[in-house]
Amino acid sequence: MTEPSLRGSLWLHDADLRRYRPLTASTRADVLVVGAGMTGLLTAARLADNGLDVVVVDAGPVGGRNTALSTGNLYAPVSRMADLVARWGGDTATRVVQWRQQAVRSIESLVHRYDLRCGFQRVTMQYGVQERSRDATAAFERELQAYQRVGLSCDHRQSGLPFALGHAFQIPDQAQLDPAAFCQELAQHLVGRVRVHDWTQIVDIDAAAGIARTPDCSIRARHFVLATHSPAGFNLVQAEMEVYREYAVAVPVRDMPAPGVHWIADRQRSLRGVRGTDGRHWLVLVGETHRTGETPATDPAQRLIDDAQRNFRVEGEPMCWSAQQFRSADQLPYIGGSAHDNVWVATGYGPDGLTWAGVAARMIAEGIQGSSNEMDGVLSPMRFTPVRSAAGWLRTNATVARHMVGDRLAAASAGTAQTLAPGCGALLAVDGKRTAVYRDDAGTLHAMSPLCPHLKCVVQWNGHERTWDCPCHGSRFSATGQLLEGPAKQGLTPQTL
Ligand SMILES: Cc1cc2nc3c(=O)[nH]c(=O)nc-3n(C[C@H](O)[C@H](O)[C@H](O)COP(=O)(O)OP(=O)(O)OC[C@H]3O[C@@H](n4cnc5c(N)ncnc54)[C@H](O)[C@@H]3O)c2cc1C
Structure with a gap:
């Protein structure tokens, strides 16, 4: 089934997704890359350049998951540069920005090398705040200083939006593309050097034996790259991460913002313009987030649409989508070798x-070739950074504890299955037992255990996306209980009403 949140993406709605053959017979390779999003395909491209025999598998279509749900912005700074500098120091933050600059350049060189038709263009990134209040000005100045500290050239100008910013600066030479088209085009050009199989899910990896299994066959490999976006199965890393939903809308508009990445920090909004294949002008607006499993009553996508209507001349129906965001405890991602020598995350x-x-592709490809690089110590999934991680750890584990204990003790809703409206779900008391109940549009009731199979936290109903979301580690299930994304490995257990 198609997950509701994936249907709306601007990049997918008229994309002609090429099909590759699912893997049906057992095989061997030097490297198995699990996941054909931006990470998996960039890594596969590097490994193939190094002469390795590479198989890429994806549980769904190529590039069809988080990559196709992004805004398509490529930039050297990270969100919250000032926090990065404060936490890691100016020198490390400078190196991080340089690795990211190199990553953008390597993506650009792939675009030119294969002539990938994905709308890649170099653009300016604008960082701004809308308010001129003391707080907004102070936060702006702090961020500006951090950008300058890491060597980014910041030009005090503002441009290209139909509303004025309180303060703004621009950073040249960042980039944008259509992320779904990039993956589709890159995969096509890799075929012949890399074996690509879509709709092929890895259900188990036995690292010691060097075998990965799908439901139908197995793949023997010397190395396994988990380019799966989520930390599936890596409990240490998983326990450190906060999981959020992030929402996006694409709205047809008469007046596009100027080309470029526009980040309005005090409003938590990132926006860009896109000229659609049908010639229409689209405004892509993102920035509404909430912890997975803690869905707000007001629809986050509607808040984005309201913003678009306030600031642009909207003419037509919006597209809405959302995706998972995993945040590490110390603001840097987990990239590199794991506790198993042959498994890369x-x-x-x-x-x-x-x-x-792009950083991950370089780091993992170099690691597999046996060369260590300066990124290892900083980004390694095995790193332990008690001071830098402290706040993140506390927040994450307090949330998990609150949901594990609090949600189990909480009473079920006072309603009954009979009063549940079509398209709605709720935790109800059924024969004295708390039960997750959903009534579909045809009126049929579906009942399930509310316990996430991962660590038995109680799932919560997300009415905007019609999913059951686990607040502890972010597993998500369809309204009728099928697994949409892990770390859980199976769906919710059906129950009778
Ligand atoms: C609204 C929004 C806007 C964003 N905008 C930006 C942006 O402008 N710039 C930016 O840098 N980042 C952005 N991001 C973040 C960015 O989208 C992701 O971080 C990035 O796409 C991750 O790429 P990936 O290849 O690691 O993951 P994915 O693209 O999710 O690829 C992972 C793949 O692994 C597959 N997979 C998972 N498990 C298995 C399995 N067991 N077997 C086989 N296959 C499996 C999945 O099907 C998937 O295709 C945005 C995110 C959101 C939500």
């Missing part, structure tokens, strides 16, 4: 993952 990207994917 790339996760915890936060909101900046398209460029981190």
Whole structure:
């Protein structure tokens, strides 16, 4: 089934997704890359350049998951530069920005090398705040200083929006693309050097034996790259991460913003213009987030649409979508070797993952070739940074504890299955037992255990997306209980009413 949140993406709505053959017979390779998003494909491209025999598999279509749900912005800074400098120091933050600059350049060189038709263009990134209040000005100045500290050239200008910013600066030479088209085009050009299989899910990896399994067959490999976006199965890394939903809308408008990345920090809004294949002008607006499993009553997508209507001349129906965001405890992603020598991970990207994917590709490809690089110590998933992680750890584990204990003790809603409206779900008391109940549009009731199979937290109804979301580690399930994304490995257990 198609997950509701994936249907709306601007990049997917008229994309002609090429099909690759699912893997049906057992095979061997030097490297198995699990996941054909930005991370998996960039890594596969590097590994193939190094002469390795590479298989890429994806549980869904190529590039169809988080990569296709992004805004398509590539930039050297990270979100919250000032925090990065404060936490890691100016020198490390400078190196981080340089690795990200190199990553954008390597993506650009792939675009030119294969002539990828994905709308790649170099653009300016604008950082601004709308308010001129003391707080907004102080936060702006702090961020500006951090950008300058890491060597980014900041030009005090503002441009290209139909409303004035209180303060703004621009950073040249960042980039934008259509992320779904990039993946589709890159995969096509890799075929012949890399074996690509879509709709092929890895259900188990036995690292010691060097075998990965799908439901139908197995793949023997010397190395396994988990380019799966989520930290599936890596409990240490998982326990450190905060999981958020992030929402996006694309709205047809008469007046597009100027080309470029526009980040309005005090409003938590990132926006860009896109000329659609049908010639229409689209405004892509993102920035509404909430912890997974803690869905607000007001629809986050509607808040974005309201913003668009306030500031642009909207003419037509919006598209809305959303995706998961994994944030590490110390603001840097987890990229590199794991506790198993032959298993490589790339996760915890936060909101900046398209460029981190390029960093991950380089780091993992070099690691597999046996060369260590300066990124290892900083980004390694095995790092332990008690001071830098402290706040993140506390926040994450307090949230998990609150939901594990609090939600289990909480009473079920006072309603009954009979009063549940079509399209709605709720935790109800059924025969004295708390039960997750959903009534579909045809009126049929579906009942399930409310316990997430991962660590038995109680799932919560997300009425905007019609999903059951686990507040502890972010597993998500369809309204009828099928697994949409892990770390859980199976769906909610059906119950009778
Ligand atoms: C609204 C929004 C806007 C964003 N905008 C930006 C932006 O402008 N710039 C930016 O840098 N970042 C942005 N991001 C973040 C960015 O989208 C992600 O960090 C990035 O796409 C991650 O790429 P990935 O390849 O690691 O993951 P994905 O693209 O999710 O790829 C992982 C793949 O692994 C597959 N997979 C998972 N498990 C298995 C399995 N067991 N077997 C087989 N396959 C499996 C999945 O099907 C998927 O295709 C945004 C995020 C959101 C939500």
